[in-house]
Amino acid sequence: MNLNEWFHKGLTTDEYISSMTRNKEEMLSIFEGYRVSEEDQTKLEPLKVKGLRAIVITEDWCGDALLNNPILLRISEAANMEVRFVLRDQNLELMDQYLTNGTSRAIPIFIFIDQEGNEIGVWGPRAPEIQALVEKGRTELPDKEAPDFQEKQMALYKRLAKSYQTDTGVWQTVANSILATLLK
Template sequence: MNLNDWFEKGMSVNEYIGAMTRNKEQMLSIYEKFALKEEDSTRMETLKPRKLRAIVLTEDWCGDALLNNPVLLRIAEAAEMEVRMVLRDQNLELMDQYLTNGTSRAIPIFIFIDQEGNEIGVWGPRAPEVQARVERERAALPDKDAEGFQEKQLAMYKQLAASYQTDASIWQTVANSIMAVLLK
């Protein structure tokens, strides 16, 4: 599997945003509000000579993509990293190489590559701290067979999505997690 080919196949960020039919305003809102701290920008600038690139496996309906993609875009700007978006559902051959826990097609997945197409790091679908929060919230739900489970699950996801859009500390947590992969 040649990652350079997948990179070339991907959409530009502007093409992806232009084609979005769901979560576009919410994603762009995070993008507009989030800025890297000065020290983080400086750290990301050290990556410029490496000319790294990112392949983003994503879909516009995904709540985690709504949160993580705009944070990645700010990091990519500071590192002068070109980003290409690859739709998961149309590219399962690539997605199936990056399954979460070996079984789940969870997104987004960020595949960082060098100019030769060598994988230098993979991130996703969530920062560990965000994953822990999701697991805590899921654990508090009633059994799947219990009356009201679906309503409570829906309310939980709605509340999570709202916090993703407004809580700057979550944005910073995601940024720290992505940067840790890039600075290994």
């Protein structure tokens, strides 16, 4: 698989944002609100000369993409890293190389590559701490056959989406996780 070809096939940040029909305002709100800390900028300094790039497998309807993509974009600015977006549902050939737990087409997935197109790291779809938060919320849901399951599940997702959009601690948790992959 030629990751350079996938990178060049991807949408630029402006093209991706312009094409968004869902979660655009919410994503841009996080993008406007999140700033890479001075400490994290210092950590990213050595990456600036490496010419790293990121392929983001995503879709605009995804709540995790709503949170993670704008944080990656801010990190990419600080690391001088070009980002391209590949839509999952139109590019299953790539997606299926990056399944979560070997079975799930969970997104977003960030594939970090060097100038030659060699994979240097993969991140996603969630920071481990956020995954634990989601799993904890799911354990508190009633049985799937319960009459109020759907309602409770939607309430959980609504709470998570609100925290994704407003909790700067969640933003930093995601940033720390992405940075851990980039700085290995």
